Amino acid sequence: MALATILWVDDEMESLQSQKMFLENKGYVVNTLSNGFDALDYIRENLVDVVLLDESMPGITGLETLAKIKEINQQIPVVLITKNETENLMDDAIGSQISDYLIKPVNPNQVLLSLKKILDNKRLVAEKTTHAYQQQFRNLFMALNSNPDFNEWMDIYKKLVYWELEMEKSDSPEMQEVLNSQKQEANTEFFKFVSKNYASWVNPRSSEAPIMSHNLFRFKVLPHIQKGVPTFFVVIDNLRFDQWRAIQPIFAEHFRVLEEDTFYSILPTATQYCRNAIFAGLLPIDIEKQFPVQWKNDDEEGGKNLYEEEFFKAQLKRLNRQDIRYTYTKVLNHQAGTDLVNNIHNLLGNDLNVIVYNFVDMLSHARTEMEVLKELASDEMSYRSITASWFEHSPLHQALKRIADKKFNLILATDHGSVRVKTPHKVVGDKQTTTNLRYKHGRNLNYEPRDVLAFRDPREAGLPVPSVNSSFIFAREDGYLCYPNNYNHYANYYRNSFQHGGVSLEEMIVPVIKMVSKA
Template sequence: MALAKIIWVDDEIESLQSQKMFLENKGYEVKTFTNGFDAIDYVKENAIDVVLIDESMPGITGLETLAKIKEIRQSLPVVLITKNETENLMDEAIGSQITDYLIKPVNPNQVWLSLKKIIDNRRLVAEKTTTAYQQEFRNLFMALNSSPDYNEWMEVYKKLVYWELEMQKSDSPEMQEVLQSQKSEANTEFFKFISKNYAGWIGNKTGHAPVMSHSLLQFKVLPHLEPGKPLFFVLIDNLRFDQWRAIQPIFAESFRILEEDTFYSILPTATQYARNAIFAGMLPMEIEKKFPQYWKNDDDEGGKNLHEEDLLRAHLKRLGKGDLKVSYTKVLNNQAGLDLVNNMHNLLTNDLNVIVYNFVDMLSHARTEMEVLKELAGDEMSYRSLTASWFEHSPLHQALKKIAEKNVRVVVGTDHGSVRVKTPYKVIGDKQTTTNLRYKHGRNLNYEPKEVLAFRDPKEAGLPVPNINSSYIFAKEDSFLCYPNNYNHYVNYYRNTFQHGGVSLEEMIVPVIKMESK
């Protein structure tokens, strides 16, 4: 095994053969390229440990190559090699998050020079991040105001998440505030976009609809089935795109990430609706009609997601894949997670293994733990960090590491995301009205129309009609729906908690990630 995989990009690579041999004798694997474009393509498809880049190359410079590489793999260490010793270029390079900076002709003693840059690293990265976001701010602003379609919305949201994570490196509270207000402006526009288009997607009147929960398996999971290569579909409950980004580096240690994609969760962005739709390949209204024995409405007694496996098998049969060898595992607690670790090797004989991991249930739904969670995850940054430390030490991580050496493909997805709620809205309803904070359905709902997305006819949203005259309402942006009785108590109890069920970028645009063993 090589100590590390290195790629060296230099248009005069021939003159560096002795350096390459020197590194190879030290136990490194070194692959060389004469231009940045080939290197960028290679990084997309391969796991690399370090990149060495010559700054002045024809076609695309070292710094331009560096920027593209960082877009693909944010945490990949890059060493810039240059003949140019100007301080300006050094600062630019460190601000672009290089790990090291060497002057040509390269000689081992020059590594000492990197100390200065390492000491300055944090400050320069923070400054560069702030300036780069200031430049990007206008682009995002223009994108928001040019009526984005559903694909462009996914890109806008990914960019906002990218900058939110970048901003963690910046110590500028002002810029973080600007980003937060841009994000909330994006959610305001997104709510209008969904209000206008959602019923059309559901009725498929236009023929243009994004991949949503009920089409996820067909278009984003099953196409990756390959004879002799087990496919694992891991559904992590309630995983937002920024939380995925927080655990991505942990996955990247064991797997080669091939594609970071997103899809739209159906409404309500709640487990019993979105997850049943994923496995059934149908909208909730169709599930209720075709499988009345499996469907339960919010106010019915008993578990609402007890028949995912039955729905999945019926779905595969409909798609002509009924003869696949399939396993279905649901992990609701730590013991079930440990059982999964021990059973992983047995799953390698199947074509498709579905693993549903209820991580957020373990984290956030129990009332008694609510206060603890509010303390631990008071904001997005701590929520991400909690997710990363949970995943790193979880049985799921252990289980996946067990198959990382085998020839497998993995698709990681989720059912919906969540949003931190801050703004209470009053809703009045009768006794049958549901208790969820981000959506409600009932017969005599009384609400302020501009504060919610309402469907007087649930069928327009692809939803069952629990009672005659039932309508559904969905909370927008960062709001939560409260009843007038005991209003202040509930407002204070739930404000700043992470909830789901409504319309926001965080709840609806969620990750589906394709990876394979290295």
């Protein structure tokens, strides 16, 4: 069986017969033509895997032929073969989407290497990725079983995300299954780790704790604010670390990443707790104490994130940084995004511009409700892809591009991540019990203790006590909490949806990225 069909177009084909025979001996089918016109007719009528195209031919040049080939079939790889090394020619050729170019005289191994690079690249990369992960598997296994601290857990999660993205290049379902199992094992161990340590992290007297939502601004944003160079602090709601990696190449066109870091979201990993904590610089229990009117518990009426700017102003005052000239912008719909694009230049005169952008969270919730989005974002890979597609065409990206030629700092972060849930757990509660799938609080909660992290006294977790005898429970790994009423319906309805509020690597270890404009 032939490896591939090659069309070689050159007006001096007689002198290249030995090259043709060499490729045929390697298993390729090689058809030859002497001019561009015949080549175009041939491509219209026949399947071709790669075109080897001489640049200097009478009648119609190689570049002209190349342009017309792409009109017929954009996907055909074309290797341009030329005597001419001028920069303009190369620019034109590359601009016309050649897959490779070779300088005459070419030797057979050069041509073979180019063909392998084009035709076998995906297979070779997949094989290399699989082999590399096999080598790394043991290292990850040992790291998981060596009692990692909170910094080592961030490193483990970054490595798992790296291999998850690398495995997209592999067509080995077996290796992907091995990686998925390792990720599940990691989440099992991470749940034990958080269960053991979380209460001490949120204890004000604790000296050993990761950077978390409530001290993110103080440690990761404030040190970078300087007079004369504006800082943009952009919070994209519900952005996982793997989704950051998916949009990172789009940022790279205009921005240089100086620091790619992560921090820990507080529990529950839900917007009203995490984002308020970021802007207040306080744990929820302390926000409620200092702002009893503005703080709303889950079961109370009214918007839960209406006072972020007020909380932020108070945080600056507490940090003795009222000298910072700042703006606060929240983008909840497309019109607000358009307004941001039109106003972005006016923000350059401030020391700090806070932008809260709500899209990924909307995508997560809409995906649960809409069948079409269940198809579009059916798993982690497509969830990343749809996030990247959104960001590339978003008003946020357009706004940042508009000022990319100016000097400024950009810090990108999020409030929490999300996890694809697969394992339903039964929970019984009274009428006041909250409806969230990854966490619940209420009185008289009845649950299987091994399924959740429970705080009978919410204050131990840095949380307000909504009512007397109220406790909090957080789902572990890929679990979700359903009531016995109509249990099977809800278990099936929410299975494989992306949820947040509980304890998982994906929800709790989230990105904070320091960038500067390339200008």
